[in-house]
Amino acid sequence: MSTLAGRTVLVTGAGGGIGAGIAAACAEAGASLILADLEGDLAAEVAAGLPAAARARAFTLDVRSLASWHALRAAIGEVPDVLCNNAGVSNGFKPLLAVPPEEFERLMAVNVTGVYHGIATFAPGMVARGSGHIVNTASVNALSPFGSFAAYSASKFAVLGLSDALREELAPAGVGVSTLFPGLTRSRMAERDAARAVANDPAHMQRVRANMMDPLWVGRAVVRAIAEGAPYIVTHPEYRAALEARHAAILAAFGEPAEPGYRSGASATRPAD
Numbered sequence: 395m396s397t398l399a400g401r402t403v404l405v406t407g408a409g410g411g412i413g414a415g416i417a418a419a420c421a422e423a424g425a426s427l428i429l430a431d432l433e434g435d436l437a438a439e440v441a442a443g444l445p446a447a448a449r450a451r452a453f454t455l456d457v458r459s460l461a462s463w464h465a466l467r468a469a470i471g472e473v474p475d476v477l478c479n480n481a482g483v484s485n486g487f488k489p490l491l492a493v494p495p496e497e498f499e500r501l502m503a504v505n506v507t508g509v510y511h512g513i514a515t516f517a518p519g520m521v522a523r524g525s526g527h528i529v530n531t532a533s534v535n536a537l538s539p540f541g542s543f544a545a546y547s548a549s550k551f552a553v554l555g556l557s558d559a560l561r562e563e564l565a566p567a568g569v570g571v572s573t574l575f576p577g578l579t580r581s582r583m584a585e586r587d588a589a590r591a592v593a594n595d596p597a598h599m600q601r602v603r604a605n606m607m608d609p610l611w612v613g614r615a616v617v618r619a620i621a622e623g624a625p626y627i628v629t630h631p632e633y634r635a636a637l638e639a640r641h642a643a644i645l646a647a648f649g650e651p652a653e654p655g656y657r658s659g660a661s662a663t664r665p666a667d
């Protein structure tokens with residue numbers, strides 16, 4: 395999609411943080427905005443702060459509920475040109491063994507099923523139209539996970555896997571798919587997680603806060619990626635070394651087949667050579 399001017403962009407989790415940054419950047423680029431959030435009043439506040447030219451409309455949406463998505467589709471009465479599946483939650487830094495099952499399920503319901511619901515609601519219309527772009531917000535934790543964030547990383551790996559496969563599936567219909575991998579970015583979630591982790595060290599909290607990227611710049615990177623049809627949006631290059639080390643370790647595990655004499659044969663999903 396060469397330009398966002400005159401296009402309609404739907405952003406979930408648009409009530410602040412990265413979603414609000416994406417909305418503001420898309421407005422800068424000339425798009426009309428549909429802002430959706432579990433907290434509809436926060437989405438309305440963000441909409442009110444955008445320039446009038448963005449004709450921003452705000453809606454309450456629970457991404458976990460397909461019925462809520464259908465109600466949104468009926469309310470807006472159109473298939474947006476761009477869908478940004480950005481709503482997400484974290485459960486703070488804690489070891490996986492300290493994560494109760496209901497907390498794990500909530501993470502998956504919002505971060506994974508919520509993305510699937512958005513795609514199930516609007517991608518068929520994009521395919522029928524023969525154009526559109528989907529941006530799914532993952533995290534650097536989808537590239538190089540670390541201890542104390544296992545459940546969140548699992549949900550964001552799922553977003554990456556889903557997005558990579560979906561890109562292949564929708565490309566013939568002219569619909570693009572990008573995955574966003576933000577690192578630490580200013581938002582309510584980032585504040586909350588950091589405050590819990592360094593509650594009794596105000597100086598440390600100040601340093602963490604100073605490291606938070608302005609979400610508007612994350613949004614501008616999203617706008618560029620949509621224009622270029624880029625598959626991946628990396629905003630925080632400092633994670634490159636960790637990703638290289640992880641990939642090197644995985645590649646190092648490739649050797650001889652486990653079964654002596656095994657040769658890779660026909661695949662059920664790829665045409666024969």
Ligand SMILES: NC(=O)c1ccc[n+]([C@@H]2O[C@H](COP(=O)([O-])OP(=O)(O)OC[C@H]3O[C@@H](n4cnc5c(N)ncnc54)[C@H](O)[C@@H]3O)[C@@H](O)[C@H]2O)c1
Pocket residue numbers: 406407408409410411412413430431432433436455456457458480481482483484504508531532533534575576577578579580581582583584
């Ligand atoms: N801020 C960071 O450092 C960071 C880093 C990597 C990835 N992310 C991801 O970026 C996305 C945005 O997060 P953020 O940091 O801006 O946090 P945020 O808490 O400011 O924004 C998330 C928004 O999602 C909304 N939301 C939560 N559950 C919802 C639901 N069920 N249905 C609809 N909306 C719901 C919240 O009300 C909130 O407004 C998330 O997917 C998050 O995982 C954030």
